[in-house]
Amino acid sequence: MFKCSVLLLVIVSAVLAQFKCPQRTGFFPDLAQCDLYYVCSQGAHEQKLCPDGLVFDDRDPNHERCDIPANVDCGDRTALQEPKPTNGCPRANGYYRHSDPAACDKFFNCVDGEPNELACPPGLIYDDIDSTCAWPTDSKRKDCTKSKKDSLDDGFQCPDGDTEGPNGRTLPHPTFAHPDDCQKFYICRNGVMPQKGSCSEGFVYNEDTFACDKPANVPGCEDYYKKKN
Known part of the structure; x- marks a missing residue:
């Protein structure tokens, strides 16, 4: 020694x-x-x-x-x-992929050997080459290029690809009409995370404008509240 x-x-x-x-x-x-x-x-x-x-x-x-x-x-x-690893931290400081290989959307922020679990925004995965969250198609990480699509309890999933609004611009959080209820609709957070939405009483969802509207302006939903009552 x-x-x-x-x-x-x-x-x-x-x-x-x-x-x-x-x-x-x-x-x-x-x-x-x-x-x-x-x-x-x-x-x-x-x-x-x-x-x-x-x-x-x-x-x-x-x-x-x-x-x-x-x-x-x-x-x-x-x-x-020489590295000073701890459980969850290959080195004492920095950002590292999650210890669970299937948790592609999570990562650890290690501070003095203490791992702090963080999550990427919906639809993104952790890219440990750039130490940031990225879309699977843009990530340099190849073991997580395919992500499981989330579904609501009624089976709705956000469609693939971008959705353009009335002005021709891509909507960051596009909305979609409910197939059976004029008042209800779906929201896709970041284009990938499905969520249920509903218009205020007296209004229905207009899939042409991607917004709630008066029933008279939405073909097929003119008598929605008359039938409902």
Whole structure:
């Protein structure tokens, strides 16, 4: 153990001896290890290490900043410190895919080794290459390209593809007529998550305008409230 400690000290000392401050003051990256950097002050330097899971952002030598790897271009600085994994966290800090392979829409935000479970918005999956939520078709993650469609208790599912509104623009949360009830309709949150909706008393759903309207303006629903009463 003593010999290993001495060897490590020699290696670290050699690395420190090789590094030269590019400027007298600032924060500068190690040439080989992305989570290692140096603090230069008056030409003297001190070696520092980002928290496990984060890497040094070298874009501005006047700012000391560690960030997730997805936000930093490490280039050839591919070496990293030894990981400090915990249950759910491959490294102590950062964003990681869920431990359940089937939970494609969930992920962990790890802070000091503590995993915090988060969920993507409806219809999106977690892309662990970009550390963000993305549509399955846009994601670089290939084990979750197919997502199970949600269904309501009456069997309704949001249709595939975009839905254009009266102005020709894609509707972010399109609505659809109920097949049997003029007052009711369906909402597709983000185009994929089905939800039931209903017009106020005295109004019916108009599938041409994607909005609630007077019964007289909706063919087939003119006498809806007369029949209902």
